[in-house]
Amino acid sequence: MSERYSSFEPKGTRWLLQRLTAAFLVIVLAFHFMQLHFVNHAADVTFAGTSARMSQPGYFAAMVGFGLTATFHGVNGVYNGLVNQGLDGTGKRVVKYGLIVAGLLLSAQILRLAFVMAGGSIS
């Protein structure tokens, strides 16, 4: 039988979440590019336009979901890639918790930013 080369545990939760977020991101990343480079040119983006879009509940939910799933998918992908390269022991633990902290900080900033873009204020 051929060997497994994946650093994911077979049928583990991270394996499943990486694929579920991938399926969601395929759709929403393509939408994001279309919306902000083709429908609206990036050079024409203003705070007023961003705020108008982010004030729509569906768009707001899609963009917040996009940011949070992209954060998970990216951070989990980096961790997986490093484990695949042979990261082990203390280094693996340091990288794991470092990436968790970075992911949580980015997620918090995404939520704060989305709130401001939708017209809210953070003092």
Place this chain on the structure above:
Amino acid sequence: MSQSYDRGLVEDFGRWTEFSAGMWAWIFHKFTGWVLVGYLFTHIAVLSTAMQGSDAYNSTIQGLEGLLLVRFLEVGLLAVAVFHILNGIRLLFVDLGLGLESQDRTFYASLVVTGVIVVASIPTFLMGKLA
């Protein structure tokens, strides 16, 4: 009957001349993933100027978009994102056990379609006001 195949360490990049299409797909997916996650952090940092007010947000975006270099970097970002999306779809199908026998051809198709979409998008990215 399944056959065993010793392809050595997957992380041994010194063997790159022996890499198959599947190995190149794996490397390109990792590389584009690193670029995209790096861009995600940068993108949120740039957009966070919105927290300093609408003027800071507008001037930052218009200042960056006024640079020709940024437009070309955006084309590069599109190339990276489109390949990651297309190869990601290919991987989802492979995970489901679909199209295993044509995984080489679907990798080449991902490259060709990425190239076509990126080349066709260049005029749109270069449109709009430059500094």
